[in-house]
Amino acid sequence: MADRQQEFGDDSDERGRSDDEHGGGRDKPFEIEVVYNGIAKPLEVTKDEVIGSVLQKALAAFGNLPQPHTLALYDSDGNELKNEQQTVHEAKIKKGDRLLLRPSTVKAG
Amino acid sequence: MLDETFATLRCCGAGERECKLYWLSSWRDLDQLVEVAHPEHDSSRYGLTIHDKWITKFWNELVDREMGVRVQVHTHPGAAFHSPTDDAFPLIHDAGFLSLVIPDFAQGEVSFGGAYLTEIQRDGRWQQVPIEAKFSVHE
Numbered sequence: 001m002a003d004r005q006q007e008f009g010d011d012s013d014e015r016g017r018s019d020d021e022h023g024g025g026r027d028k029p030f031e032i033e034v035v036y037n038g039i040a041k042p043l044e045v046t047k048d049e050v051i052g053s054v055l056q057k058a059l060a061a062f063g064n065l066p067q068p069h070t071l072a073l074y075d076s077d078g079n080e081l082k083n084e085q086q087t088v089h090e091a092k093i094k095k096g097d098r099l100l101l102r103p104s105t106v107k108a109g
Numbered sequence: 110m111l112d113e114t115f116a117t118l119r120c121c122g123a124g125e126r127e128c129k130l131y132w133l134s135s136w137r138d139l140d141q142l143v144e145v146a147h148p149e150h151d152s153s154r155y156g157l158t159i160h161d162k163w164i165t166k167f168w169n170e171l172v173d174r175e176m177g178v179r180v181q182v183h184t185h186p187g188a189a190f191h192s193p194t195d196d197a198f199p200l201i202h203d204a205g206f207l208s209l210v211i212p213d214f215a216q217g218e219v220s221f222g223g224a225y226l227t228e229i230q231r232d233g234r235w236q237q238v239p240i241e242a243k244f245s246v247h248e
Contacts, residue, residue, distance in 0.1 A: 035171075037178055038175060039172065039177070066202050076169060100165065102165075102200075103164075105198050106159040106164060107157065107159070107194050109127075109156035109192045
């Protein structure tokens with residue numbers, strides 16, 4: 001594991017999290033869930049995958065919703081994952097985590 | 110549902126401000142609307158914004174309870190119609206999602222009289238639909 005962390009420059013131990021929390025090695029996919037309007041769907045991601053890619057997969061999982069530009073990913077505490085170039089690892093997303101696919105703004109007038 | 114809807118819209122809006130709520134059904138019985146959800150929001154005579162923290166809490170509750178939002182309902186100060194803001198910023202973006210607008214801050218009789226119903230199409234556009242084609246009220 002130490003060699004592997006060195007090889008990929010992995011700092012997960014420094015953050016208090018092992019690779020196992022991401023479902024194994026950095027390249028190995030692991031499962032999270034994405035929820036939209038009361039439905040949870042499993043999604044396979046990797047540590048090096050960027051949030052923009054996860055968002056596209058989430059939209060596809062829910063049937064390519066109309067007006068996708070109005071939707072974004074949030075963690076279950078409500079923090080928006082705004083940086084689409086950030087990796088899953090950098091966003092601290094772990095195996096089994098729940099992400100919310102939801103609109104950023106809801107208004108009427 | 111309709112009584113609770115009008116009571117909530119009237120109480121919250123006080124005849125002066127817009128109000129919004131959602132009609133929910135279980136994912137096990139999509140056609141049966143069974144619950145009214147009243148979001149935390151800021152509102153004025155001409156518009157409202159749903160609180161971001163409420164959306165997060167609501168999104169988590171929906172999946173935990175296997176419930177889904179089928180219809181959004183909100184008031185207008187005068188005539189019922191769908192504004193560009195209503196078109197652009199709904200909570201749900203699915204084809205088939207319905208939006209019901211109640212006129213006169215819901216101060217009229219408890220009915221669909223004067224109301225406006227519109228539905229998201231497959232291409233994402235809204236299109237007005239007859240209310241009687243979508244809803245029936247059971248005692």
